[in-house]
Amino acid sequence: MLKSDVKLDxxxxxxxxxxxxxxxxxxxxxxxQVLEVVSDDEGIKKDMPAWCETTGHEMVGLEEETKNSxxxxxxxxxKTK
Amino acid sequence: xxxxxxxxxxxxxxxxxSKPDRVTIVVLSGDFDRVMAAFIIATGAAAMGMQVTMFFxxxxxxxxxxxxxxxxxxxxLRRMFGxxxxxxxxxxxxxxxxxxxxxxxxMKKVMRQNQMPxxxxxxxxxxxxxxxxxxxxxxxxxxxxxxxxxxxxVDQLAGVSTYLAEARQGSVNLFI
Numbered sequence: 094m095l096k097s098d099v100k101l102d103x104x105x106x107x108x109x110x111x112x113x114x115x116x117x118x119x120x121x122x123x124x125x126q127v128l129e130v131v132s133d134d135e136g137i138k139k140d141m142p143a144w145c146e147t148t149g150h151e152m153v154g155l156e157e158e159t160k161n162s163x164x165x166x167x168x169x170x171x172k173t174k
Numbered sequence: 175x176x177x178x179x180x181x182x183x184x185x186x187x188x189x190x191x192s193k194p195d196r197v198t199i200v201v202l203s204g205d206f207d208r209v210m211a212a213f214i215i216a217t218g219a220a221a222m223g224m225q226v227t228m229f230f231x232x233x234x235x236x237x238x239x240x241x242x243x244x245x246x247x248x249x250x251l252r253r254m255f256g257x258x259x260x261x262x263x264x265x266x267x268x269x270x271x272x273x274x275x276x277x278x279x280x281m282k283k284v285m286r287q288n289q290m291p292x293x294x295x296x297x298x299x300x301x302x303x304x305x306x307x308x309x310x311x312x313x314x315x316x317x318x319x320x321x322x323x324x325x326x327x328v329d330q331l332a333g334v335s336t337y338l339a340e341a342r343q344g345s346v347n348l349f350i
Contacts, residue, residue, distance in 0.1 A: 105289045109218035116221035147222040
């Protein structure tokens with residue numbers, strides 16, 4: 094289980110909303126804090142690492158779980174700048 | 175001037191620091207689905223820290239015209255044209271399955287049910303994220319679209335040189 098400081102719920106939102114919400118939310122974090130983005134859009138598995146690579150933030154990891162047959166993804170992003 | 179010696183890694187880093195990636199998108203189409211794709215790419219790129227400019231031309235101008243705006247031209251032909259081609263994001267038809275509005279209406283309903291933003295909201299989001307909007311003056315004149323019938327927040331009225339000046343610095347240039 095990865096740990097986070099701030100949680101961002103993007104459940105029910107499709108691309109590009111999770112990424113846009115992340116880019117706004119990350120501004121509220123302090124350096125070194127970890128943001129947990131919860132999404133049910135499978136695209137986030139690839140999109141979040143790509144977003145991190147482009148923006149320079151650190152992709153800490155990704156967790157996947159199944160809740161009532163729905164797949165949920167948790168992306169952990171560390172604010173590095 | 176002779177060639178200067180550069181440390182590739184640091185130079186690249188400096189370049190990236192001083193010059194964020196640029197994206198330019200020409201929006202010629204006024205089709206609901208194509209415009210949606212354009213805005214998804216634009217907002218996504220802006221969220222990734224890229225500098226995004228959207229050029230609206232031809233049917234794409236409808237996206238940045240006020241809802242229901244007709245032609246501001248004085249002559250009959252363009253006024254008639256403006257009557258048939260009203261502005262606004264709410265009127266954009268799907269490129270396929272429009273069915274006189276029925277298909278597009280259904281698509282919008284499905285999108286609402288799935289919490290997807292509509293074109294108007296995407297446009298607002300793009301502005302919030304700092305995407306630049308440029309309207310093409312040539313097609314504005316041709317179609318009788320006047321400045322006062324455009325939405326607020328259109329950054330510039332310009333032509334092909336402005337587009338090219340931006341596009342040549344762009345790493346992503348799209349024509350939609």
